[in-house]
Amino acid sequence: MFDYSLLHWTTFLSAALLLNLAPGPDFAFILGQTLRGGKRAGFAAMFGIWIGAMVHVVMAAAGLSAILMTSATAFSIVKWVGVAYLVWLGIGALRSDGSAFLKDKDMTGPRRSPWAIFRQGVFTDILNPKVALFFLAFLPQFVVEGAGPLPAQLFLHGTLVILTAALIEPPLILMGDRLGAALRRSQTLGKWMERSLGAILIALGLRLALEKR
Secondary structure, three states, X not given: OOOOOHHHHHHHHHHHHHHHHOOOHHHHHHHHHHHHHOHHHHHHHHHHXXXXXXXXXXXXXXXXXXXXXXXXXXXXXXXXXXXXXXXXXXXXXXXXXXXXXXXXXXXXXXXXXXXXXXXXXXXXXXXXXXXXXHHHHXXXXXXXXXXXXXXXXXXXXXXXXXXXXXXXXXXXXXXXHHHHHXXXXXXXXXXXXXXXXXXXXXXXXXHHHHOOO
């Protein structure tokens, strides 16, 4: 069970590390939340993204992701729900007065809890069908005949891809928090940071809208 060669692990872990180092929508979301609300918000977003990714890993292991690859209708439904969700979040950020960035808890205006950011991260990842297709395309390359049941091998390697992110994302969140702390002292800067986050979310939504199977 799970009997792999050293070459297998070296190749897989190198690929997983490079994938997590490459800038993408997930980290853009995490960094945006870090600059907006500090490291607590960043880690909440990170854990939300990880849970969303785990849902895709489970779907890939169970074979459910194949539906998105074979059904244009299913792919389109999931994609456009994701687009609408990201654009809706982006518009909300664009309309903000910037007070969400300020450390002063007595300021008026909505303040988002880590739990709310976590949920947003989960839905942002789950509603991106490209993540499902990525796992379905990437993970089977590392299946080894005789090393265990196919679903178990897919689940193991998918989980390890997510765990590899734990080596990359936390240090970057801490760096982003130090930058954001200096910026959050000004409501004017906060307003522009909020608008920048809104622009990022809308851009991610438009990027998803343009993607095809």
